[in-house]
Amino acid sequence: MSISLRDQACVSGIGETIYMRGSSSSAFELQIESSLSAIADAGLSPKDIDGIIPIGIVSGTADDFIENFGMPDLRFSALIPHGGASPVMALQCAAAAVATGACNHVLITFGRNVTGVSNNRAGARIHGMPQFHYVTEFEYPIGAAAPAQLYAPMARRHMELYGTTSDHFAEVAIACREHALLNDNAIMKKPITLEDHRNSRMISDPFRLLDCSLESDGGAAIVVSSAERAADLRQKKVYISGVAEGHPDMPGSITQRPDMTSLGIAKAARRAFEMAQVSHADVDLVELYDCFTYVVIRQLEDLGFCKKGEGGPFIEGGRLRLGGELPCNTHGGLLSQAHVWGLNHVVELVRQLRGQAGRAQVRDARVGLVTGYGDMGDGAVAILRN
Amino acid sequence: MEVISKPVPQDVELSRPYWQAAARGELVLQRCSDCGKIRHYPRLLCDACYSRRSDFVPASGQGKVHSWTITHHVFHKAFAAEVPYALVTVDLAEGVRALGRWDGGELSIGVPVQAYFNLSQGTPELRFRVA
Numbered sequence: 001m002s003i004s005l006r007d008q009a010c011v012s013g014i015g016e017t018i019y020m021r022g023s024s025s026s027a028f029e030l031q032i033e034s035s036l037s038a039i040a041d042a043g044l045s046p047k048d049i050d051g052i053i054p055i056g057i058v059s060g061t062a063d064d065f066i067e068n069f070g071m072p073d074l075r076f077s078a079l080i081p082h083g084g085a086s087p088v089m090a091l092q093c094a095a096a097a098v099a100t101g102a103c104n105h106v107l108i109t110f111g112r113n114v115t116g117v118s119n120n121r122a123g124a125r126i127h128g129m130p131q132f133h134y135v136t137e138f139e140y141p142i143g144a145a146a147p148a149q150l151y152a153p154m155a156r157r158h159m160e161l162y163g164t165t166s167d168h169f170a171e172v173a174i175a176c177r178e179h180a181l182l183n184d185n186a187i188m189k190k191p192i193t194l195e196d197h198r199n200s201r202m203i204s205d206p207f208r209l210l211d212c213s214l215e216s217d218g219g220a221a222i223v224v225s226s227a228e229r230a231a232d233l234r235q236k237k238v239y240i241s242g243v244a245e246g247h248p249d250m251p252g253s254i255t256q257r258p259d260m261t262s263l264g265i266a267k268a269a270r271r272a273f274e275m276a277q278v279s280h281a282d283v284d285l286v287e288l289y290d291c292f293t294y295v296v297i298r299q300l301e302d303l304g305f306c307k308k309g310e311g312g313p314f315i316e317g318g319r320l321r322l323g324g325e326l327p328c329n330t331h332g333g334l335l336s337q338a339h340v341w342g343l344n345h346v347v348e349l350v351r352q353l354r355g356q357a358g359r360a361q362v363r364d365a366r367v368g369l370v371t372g373y374g375d376m377g378d379g380a381v382a383i384l385r386n
Numbered sequence: 387m388e389v390i391s392k393p394v395p396q397d398v399e400l401s402r403p404y405w406q407a408a409a410r411g412e413l414v415l416q417r418c419s420d421c422g423k424i425r426h427y428p429r430l431l432c433d434a435c436y437s438r439r440s441d442f443v444p445a446s447g448q449g450k451v452h453s454w455t456i457t458h459h460v461f462h463k464a465f466a467a468e469v470p471y472a473l474v475t476v477d478l479a480e481g482v483r484a485l486g487r488w489d490g491g492e493l494s495i496g497v498p499v500q501a502y503f504n505l506s507q508g509t510p511e512l513r514f515r516v517a
Binding site for chain 2: 127133134136137138139140141142143144145146148149152153154156157160161201202203204205206207252253255256260
């Protein structure tokens with residue numbers, strides 16, 4: 001017998017620090033600040049939290065939270081080691097935990113400071129991570145050091161096979177930047193044009209500077225509660241209607257992946273839509289993990305919003321911009337708001353579904369989709385509704 | 387002046403035969419001793435028959451371009467004098483892929499290439515040239 005997680009859990013609290021570059025706070029301080037904010041937003045006390053999923057191992061552990069919060073009885077903890085896919089994978093884990101009664105309120109929390117610790121930057125960081133040992137052994141020594149270099153061949157192959165262009169990438173960057181300009185808590189403050197994108201310096205072809213996400217400092221956190229408990233809490237209920245994770249074949253190295261343009265999210269998407277019992281046409285907005293512009297285009301294909309290879313033309317005409325048919329990354333995304341491993345995408349979707357998204361509010365938003373994407377292909381997708 | 391060295395592969399027992407052959411300029415690939423399936427990068431188990439027995443066999447070095455990137459940004463100071471440089475992903479004739487440095491020439495999917503190792507630096511550097 002199996003139970004469906006559909007609508008069994010809600011995101012009951014959200015919290016974020018100010019996002020910036022050059023923060024003097026440690027990753028753990030940022031994580032604590034956003035956690036307290038999310039817990040207060042839910043109308044809970046830190047002692048009410050009885051489940052925790054810290055994202056990554058770059059800041060506080062479950063034990064750190066027990067000690068700092070004086071938690072009397074933490075009943076559930078998990079660690080999900082899949083980089084930027086972890087926050088949305090954590091939604092599945094937390095929903096399962098509260099649906100089965102293992103605990104009532106799960107804190108999903110992340111903090112990051114790349115300023116103080118130079119080896120926290122992505123280019124250096126990945127070579128110390130066990131899941132990248134093949135990259136470290138076979139690819140790093142010949143000069144493939146950073147994610148931009150490792151992802152670029154995926155994008156290049158997509159361009160060669162399907163005619164996707166750098167101008168398509170630019171449209172993703174411009175949409176995110178437009179949205180960031182509506183968000184006081186976004187790092188990037190200046191508008192960009194297609195010309196700016198074309199003129200931005202080449203990082204690793206085909207990726208230009210404006211195709212790459214930010215490195216930034218900050219913390220983000222959410223609370224997941226059982227739907228029953230959430231009814232008594234402060235905020236309008238936002239249900240986790242569908243959630244799933246998926247992994248690519250040969251996840252450890254893009255080089256060895258049978259189809260390097262296919263992501264783990266392709267396996268997860270159908271499961272999430274089936275669980276939520278919604279169709280693509282029901283989705284009012286999406287928050288898609290955007291470590292690079294290309295990855296947004298590819299995810300739209302793997303999610304089934306368009307056919308494989310048609311992601312470039314699909315986003316033409318401002319479809320992803322506010323006012324378009326499928327507003328995407330209404331907070332500015334990793335490209336223009338901040339990079340906190342995509343937990344900011346979950347926070348933003350909840351804000352939208354509560355009607356609290358300010359100038360970036362998508363009118364009458366009922367159903368939204370958020371993805372996490374990490375470690376070069378692991379993926380997760382969640383469909384939330386109000 | 388401080389000299390920044392290129393990163394070197396850690397000594398991993400599983401792939402030691404690969405690097406030993408590479409140091410002689412030979413490209414070898416791990417093969418399951420039971421079912422014969424070639425796998426790359428080296429790993430503990432054959433994912434077809436779950437045998438742990440494996441050996442390393444010479445590869446033809448022949449392949450075709452699968453994709454590529456041309457790096458302009460200096461991500462690691464040891465490569466500062468080499469930018470821009472191309473990294474090419476190659477479908478080897480043996481059915482697995484390899485990432486190597488590109489000698490130059492027009493890049494497009496399917497271009498036939500030949501692998502070799504540049505032994506002029508500390509670590510054998512896998513490179514590809516137009517076949």
